[in-house]
Amino acid sequence: MKGNRQTSSIRTLLMIGNVFGLISGLILLFVFVYWMSRAGVLVKDPTPEMQELAGYMPLIFSAVAFFSITNVFFCCYIINFLRKADDITLLNNRYIIALFSISIGGLFTPFVLAQMQNIQVQSTISPKFTISKGYGGNALVSGFAALAVYFGFSLNGFGQGVFGNGAADMAVVAIFGVILFWGVLNCLIFAMPSSQESWDKKGAAYKFMNFIATINLIIATFTLVLQLxxxxxxxxxxxxxxxxxxxxxxxxxxxxxxxxxxxxxxxxIIYTINRIIKGIWAKGDQIYYQDYSKLAERQKEYEMQS
Structure with a gap:
C-alpha cells in the first residue's frame, strides 16, 4: 500500500513537472518572438542595425521551432505515458521515460523517477521499439515544423529569400529534410497498427525494423553522450x-x-545516463536495471526508522 501511495505521488509530481515544462517552453517561445519583434527583425524592412540579423531570420526561427517542438513533443509524450501506464508499468519502464526527458536536457523527471522504489527492475516494453517510435514521432513533427517555418518566412519576403544565404541555408534545410524523412520512415515502420505485431513475431519484417531501431539507438546514445x-x-x-x-x-x-x-x-545524471546506455545496448529485447546500492542502503535505513 505504501508503495502504491509513493508511486501515485511520484506520478503526480511527474505530471505537474512535465506540464510546467510544456508551459514554460511555450512561454519562452512567445518571449523570444516578442523580443525579436521589438528588435525590429520581424519586419520586411528592418533597421540598418538589424539588417544582418534579419537576413538570417528564417534560419534562426526554423532552429527555434525545431527545438521548441522537440520540447513540446517529449513533454506531451511523457504526460500521455503517465496517463495510460499503471504503477507497475511506470516503475519498470522509468529509465525509458528518463531517456526522453534527458534527451531535451530535463533534470526534474529523472530525479523524481529515482525516488521510486529502489529495486531491480525489468522493462516491460521493448526499448528499441519504444525509442524508435518516440524519436520517429518527434523527428516527424519537429522536422516538418522547422521546414515550414523556414519556407514560410522565406517565401513571404523575410530574410534573403529561399536559399538566400547560400550554403548556410542549404545545409540547414538539408539537415531538417533528413530529419523529416527519418521521422516519416520511423512512423511508417513503428507507429502503424500492425507495427507491434510485426516486431513481436520476429519475422522477415523484423530484420529491417531492427536495423532502423539500431540506428535510433546510435542517435539516442549520441544525444546521451552530449548530455554526459x-x-x-x-x-x-x-x-x-x-x-x-x-x-x-x-x-x-x-x-x-x-x-x-x-x-x-x-x-x-551521469549514473542514469550510464545505466541507460548500457541497457539499450544490452542483448535481448528488454532492459534490466540494478539498484543504485548506496541509494538503496540509505532508503532502507530511512524506511526502518520511519
Whole structure:
C-alpha cells in the first residue's frame, strides 16, 4: 500500500513537472518572438542595425521551432505515458521515460523517477521499439515544423529569400529534410497498427525494423553522450566557482554550501545516463536495471526508522 501511495505521488509530481515544462517552453517561445519583434527583425524592412540579423531570420526561427517542438513533443509524450501506464508499468519502464526527458536536457523527471522504489527492475516494453517510435514521432513533427517555418518566412519576403544565404541555408534545410524523412520512415515502420505485431513475431519484417531501431539507438546514445559531457563540464565549472576569488569570501562560501548538492545532481545524471546506455545496448529485447546500492542502503535505513 505504501508503495502504491509513493508511486501515485511520484506520478503526480511527474505530471505537474512535465506540464510546467510544456508551459514554460511555450512561454519562452512567445518571449523570444516578442523580443525579436521589438528588435525590429520581424519586419520586411528592418533597421540598418538589424539588417544582418534579419537576413538570417528564417534560419534562426526554423532552429527555434525545431527545438521548441522537440520540447513540446517529449513533454506531451511523457504526460500521455503517465496517463495510460499503471504503477507497475511506470516503475519498470522509468529509465525509458528518463531517456526522453534527458534527451531535451530535463533534470526534474529523472530525479523524481529515482525516488521510486529502489529495486531491480525489468522493462516491460521493448526499448528499441519504444525509442524508435518516440524519436520517429518527434523527428516527424519537429522536422516538418522547422521546414515550414523556414519556407514560410522565406517565401513571404523575410530574410534573403529561399536559399538566400547560400550554403548556410542549404545545409540547414538539408539537415531538417533528413530529419523529416527519418521521422516519416520511423512512423511508417513503428507507429502503424500492425507495427507491434510485426516486431513481436520476429519475422522477415523484423530484420529491417531492427536495423532502423539500431540506428535510433546510435542517435539516442549520441544525444546521451552530449548530455554526459555537459554534466562533466558542469562539475568542472562547480569546482572552478568554489575557488573563484573574484566572488569574494561570502560568494565562495555560498557556492561551497550548495556545491555538494549540485555535484550530486550531476553525478546522478551521469549514473542514469550510464545505466541507460548500457541497457539499450544490452542483448535481448528488454532492459534490466540494478539498484543504485548506496541509494538503496540509505532508503532502507530511512524506511526502518520511519
Amino acid at each position: 559531457i555537459s554534466a562533466v563540464l558542469s562539475i568542472i565549472s562547480i569546482f572552478a566557482d568554489m575557488f573563484d576569488r573574484r566572488r569574494g569570501f561570502l560568494g565562495s562560501l555560498f557556492n561551497s554550501m550548495f556545491a555538494a548538492y549540485r555535484i550530486a545532481m550531476q553525478l546522478f
